[in-house]
Amino acid sequence: MTSPITAQHPASAGKRGRKQIGLAFIAPFGLLFMLVFIVPIFYAGYLSLFQQKLIGGNTFTGLANYTKLFHDAQFWDGVGRVFSFTLVQVPVMLILAMVLALALDSRRLHGTRFMRVSIFLPYAVPAVVSTLMWGFMLGVKYGLLGSLNDALGTDLDPFTPSTTLISIGVMVTWAFTGFNMLIFYAVLKAVPRELYEAAALDGANEFQVVLRIKLPALRQSLVIAIIFSIIGTFQIFSEPQILPSMVANSGITTHYTPNLYAYNLAFTGSQQGYAAALALVMAAITIAVAYAVQIRGLRNAFDH
Amino acid sequence: MPSITSTGAESGEAHVATSGSSTGHSRDRRPRYTVENPKKSVTLTVMTGLSALYCLLPLVWLVINATKTQADFVSSFGFAPGHRFALWDNIVEVFRYQDGIFSRWLLNTVIYVVVGAVVSTFLAALGGYALAKLQFSGKRVFLFVILGSIAVPGIALAIPQFLLFAHLGITNTPWAVLIPSFINPFGLYLMWVYTADAVPTDLLDAAKVDGAGEFRTFVQIALPLLAPASVTVLLFSFVSIWNNYFLPLIMLKDPNWYPLTIGLNEWNKLGSTAGNGALIQNLVITAALLTVVPLIIAFLSLQRYWQSGVSLGAVKG
Numbered sequence: 001m002t003s004p005i006t007a008q009h010p011a012s013a014g015k016r017g018r019k020q021i022g023l024a025f026i027a028p029f030g031l032l033f034m035l036v037f038i039v040p041i042f043y044a045g046y047l048s049l050f051q052q053k054l055i056g057g058n059t060f061t062g063l064a065n066y067t068k069l070f071h072d073a074q075f076w077d078g079v080g081r082v083f084s085f086t087l088v089q090v091p092v093m094l095i096l097a098m099v100l101a102l103a104l105d106s107r108r109l110h111g112t113r114f115m116r117v118s119i120f121l122p123y124a125v126p127a128v129v130s131t132l133m134w135g136f137m138l139g140v141k142y143g144l145l146g147s148l149n150d151a152l153g154t155d156l157d158p159f160t161p162s163t164t165l166i167s168i169g170v171m172v173t174w175a176f177t178g179f180n181m182l183i184f185y186a187v188l189k190a191v192p193r194e195l196y197e198a199a200a201l202d203g204a205n206e207f208q209v210v211l212r213i214k215l216p217a218l219r220q221s222l223v224i225a226i227i228f229s230i231i232g233t234f235q236i237f238s239e240p241q242i243l244p245s246m247v248a249n250s251g252i253t254t255h256y257t258p259n260l261y262a263y264n265l266a267f268t269g270s271q272q273g274y275a276a277a278l279a280l281v282m283a284a285i286t287i288a289v290a291y292a293v294q295i296r297g298l299r300n301a302f303d304h
Numbered sequence: 305m306p307s308i309t310s311t312g313a314e315s316g317e318a319h320v321a322t323s324g325s326s327t328g329h330s331r332d333r334r335p336r337y338t339v340e341n342p343k344k345s346v347t348l349t350v351m352t353g354l355s356a357l358y359c360l361l362p363l364v365w366l367v368i369n370a371t372k373t374q375a376d377f378v379s380s381f382g383f384a385p386g387h388r389f390a391l392w393d394n395i396v397e398v399f400r401y402q403d404g405i406f407s408r409w410l411l412n413t414v415i416y417v418v419v420g421a422v423v424s425t426f427l428a429a430l431g432g433y434a435l436a437k438l439q440f441s442g443k444r445v446f447l448f449v450i451l452g453s454i455a456v457p458g459i460a461l462a463i464p465q466f467l468l469f470a471h472l473g474i475t476n477t478p479w480a481v482l483i484p485s486f487i488n489p490f491g492l493y494l495m496w497v498y499t500a501d502a503v504p505t506d507l508l509d510a511a512k513v514d515g516a517g518e519f520r521t522f523v524q525i526a527l528p529l530l531a532p533a534s535v536t537v538l539l540f541s542f543v544s545i546w547n548n549y550f551l552p553l554i555m556l557k558d559p560n561w562y563p564l565t566i567g568l569n570e571w572n573k574l575g576s577t578a579g580n581g582a583l584i585q586n587l588v589i590t591a592a593l594l595t596v597v598p599l600i601i602a603f604l605s606l607q608r609y610w611q612s613g614v615s616l617g618a619v620k621g
Binding site for chain 1: 343353369440446450466467610
């Protein structure tokens, strides 16, 4: 496979103007990209050096926002929560997605197509609607859990301070398992089927085919799925932002996740410089973790 | 590595499936199981079916409860129908409530989605074509920055975007939601790899020899060949903009500019404010159903495209 970068044709190498014609094509994207990605990051970096003071208004305070952030127990509480959430949610979701992809690819299911579409469908549902549905469904007031408690005389509540995070995990897994499953399934479909025939001729059973052919094929896409899932769960916002208006005493605080904290700082506390510092630190943490996973994942991939 | 053939692989599978079921095996002969056509497993089907149930159950709940009156919603079991089938009444009431603001939100969402998805797809095609087929200096740096930006968490970026847009005075206007949606780095990446494979350079050179300008060559020769990838990028932009919550939440204050997702949550807060708010959960649920139905229709009718898009991203990525 030739890399797209090297696939340039020599015909246009003549004139100087021709050489730069690509710039005109890339310019609209490039300029908007500057406006939407690059400039905001630098502007946030600049704003993070200021604090809103009662006397004197917006004053330059150097790195004070950052030192404050590193001593802010509420921030680290949220960071700890998304870390532990990620540690459980990402493996559960991706293992489920892989098992489902292997099941679909086994050709042993009745109604493979129906299953595939059904499991992917939640991806099309906005987080707002998903939170509303699950909030109503699981809530003890109107939902199924209420009916179940009435019927069995139990006192289960999925939205107490100790159970809310699990319920959010159920919602997030619901929304994104199908998307990851589809990626794994696409990778499995690209495996040449002659390999399976050859393995069968060699007397390999299906379990060995999964272990020796299918799982190694999934390795690279698994690393990418882990990275994007981590980025996703670190950003978790909609569910904890919407839930408190649906259920009382869910244990969701204004700093439940770092993004919720940044939102509340910027829009209800009007501490924009501090929120900017938080957003940048959180982006740095996310990229560092994603990068660490990538390095580890690729090193493992080379080992095999 | 086959990347463009992924669409072919999908239709190939469909072909195998139909020929398997239509011709079948003649009745007097026992079916022969092969690697290509193994014995179906009931256990595996049931286990996968449980996952499918987990995925479908909330949507079934949504449909059932959109048919109930507020009184029935509060009193009846979640998966049982109400005393009265009130779906049409609920839909009419959703469009009437608060002077019909729901239709305004629907219109806003359609504008954000159509303009955002079309512009972002066109920009991605233009840029992807330049990366794959044209020369310019700084290409590697550009690629490095764009690919790096895919890993930047969107929400961490939204607050800086808000602060900048507030400085520029464009918050609380549709532009604040539209401009960030114009840039889709992953779409650019898909277009780049797709163009490199699907657009023959010889064809472009022939058009240029015939006197076509660079832009005309792109529009008339390359763009038609990029149609499958364009539909994929369009579809994923469509979904992400339709479902966007955080960006419009921070950018917009005026309810007249809200998209559906923000409006829906405003209604939800109204209904849930215990004591003094009107209980309108039947409207919230019906509005939620109306919000997801267009997306589900788009997904079911354009299956071929999101399948091939995911394949392209997965196999290449």
